[in-house]
Amino acid sequence: MIVGIVKEPEEESRVAMLPEAVKTLKSWNVEVMVETGAGKKAFADDALYQESGAEIVDRSTLLQKVDIVCGIQALSIAEIRSMGPKSVLMGQFNALYNPELTHFLIHESRTAFSMELVPRTTRAQSMDVLSSMATVVGYKAVLMAANLLPRFFPMFMTAAGTITPSRVLILGAGVAGLQAIATAKRLGATVFAFDVRQAAKEEVMSLGAKFVEVEGATDDKSAGGYAVEQNEDFIHRQKEAIHEQATKADVVITTAQIPGKKAPLLIEERTVLAMKPGAVVIDLAASSGGNCALTQADQTVSINGVSIVGVGNLAAQLPQDASKMYGKNYLNFLKLIIKEGQMNLNFEDDIVSGTCVCHEGKPVNSRITQMINN
Structure with a gap:
């Protein structure tokens, strides 16, 4: 053979x-x-x-x-x-x-x-190759964000004063999201994370991140660890919570995907326009439509001073x-x-x-x- x-x-x-x-x-x-x-x-x-x-x-x-x-x-x-x-x-x-x-x-x-x-x-x-490659992608996404961000990730106490740590928001706490949380924490950032699955809360907190909680999510344990579609009321409250957190963040990394469907829209145009100049969005769902309204697949665009990266085959960057x-x-x-x-x-x-x-x-x-x- x-x-x-x-x-x-x-x-x-x-x-x-x-x-x-x-x-x-x-x-x-x-x-x-x-x-x-x-x-x-x-x-x-x-x-x-x-x-x-x-x-x-x-x-x-x-x-x-x-x-x-x-x-x-x-x-x-x-x-x-x-x-x-x-x-x-x-x-x-x-x-x-x-x-x-x-x-x-x-x-x-x-x-x-x-x-x-x-x-x-x-x-x-x-x-499970999807989980393996998600590990690679979550790690690499944070390094990409750190390279694009015009400031430090960790806190520095220097003779010129104290530099506060960057604030990172991770949307989706699957394999890629958890690896992104761990990597951002290792780099010294303050990390917040959101996931519709209540089961993700304990994992997020165990890595030292703060969990952004929106009550009332539909959680399907048969979905193999993926998120599932949510009702309109929850989606509205979710978008408001994400808007509030994203406008405070220096880096947002989005990982949310639903098998067989277009990626859920989590970051609206109004949110991008309200974000800090110099902030970075890394959209890991770009190939399935993107979690950000302004994402362009396989491209990096700048909107009102915010860099939005539509990630393609990121795993290939760590061959x-x-x-x-x-x-x-x-x-x-x-x-x-x-x-x-x-x-x-x-x-x-x-x-x-x-x-x-x-x-x-x-x-x-x-x-x-x-x-x-x-």
């Missing part, structure tokens, strides 16, 4: 697995092929993969010969057609929001696993550790479907079935099936 690691598109600096993962696969009696230059941007050159036991090949050879193709970004339709008919495709394809690709995989009788579909359960935590984490998630998942050096797809396993877009052209994940039927 052969596992292949492909080189990502030009704009992506991560790689699905680093050389250390190759050693693990080899210990499972699995052969590994790596596309030439796949790990270069993550500071893993071809020689390191070869030392770990991988064979370095061109893209065409890899796609035709391997049993499992491992990547991050989706391959093109032409490349998928060039793969062996029984080979398995793995990556992070956003299958629920990329119907063209999903329909193609089904029409071509392919078997594909999309890693963002990994169930958000305790057993699957070690395979070495992001790739390390991604690869570990991959290995933990591959352990479920590789037994004694051979592929063994057990769809009775909820993680295997939950992550599978389709098997030999038949939809497997229940949400994919619903999407196809609609």
Whole structure:
């Protein structure tokens, strides 16, 4: 059996697995092929993969010969057609929001696993690429804000007087939000955080931040840790509370997203116009519409002296550790479907079935099936 690691598109600096993962696969009696230059941007050159036991090949050879193709970004339709008919495709394809690709995989009788579909359960935590990458993004967002902010994060007592600490507001206390809180606190800021989930309050306070509480939120424990849509009365009170906090903040980092829907609008235009000149907004939900009314995806704009950053693929800015984490998630998942050096797809396993877009052209994940039927 052969596992292949492909080189990502030009704009992506991560790689699905680093050389250390190759050693693990080899210990499972699995052969590994790596596309030439796949790990270069993550500071893993071809020689390191070869030392770990991988064979370095061109893209065409890899796609035709391997049993499992491992990547991050989706391959093109032409490349998928060039793969062996029984080979398995793995990556992070956003299958629920990329119907063209999903329909193609089904029409071509392919078997594909999309890693963002990994169930958000305790057993699957070690395979959850969304949580891993959210950790990277939350950390990096704070560093980006610190670079843009025209003042210090921590308090300084100097001969020239005392510099008060910056005030940071984190909207959404999921994995990315909690990492942002921890990083901002380490940098010495005063941190406030908001989340509609009451369960987040204890986690926020344990990191030393102050929880901004708005009563009356709908909290769906079955939503896998994500926020859920709220009623109009709560949304109005939420916006007023956020407006009050944001206008006092030096930095606002927004992380709120609802799977399958446009990101909730948390920062209105009036709020931006009332914020301090020099303040910074880092919108981590930019790709799904943005939490800020004035966010522009993949761009930084200045409105009335406030910098608004519409973050794109922020995880790619820390390619070495992001790739390390991604690869570990991959290995933990591959352990479920590789037994004694051979592929063994057990769809009775909820993680295997939950992550599978389709098997030999038949939809497997229940949400994919619903999407196809609609």
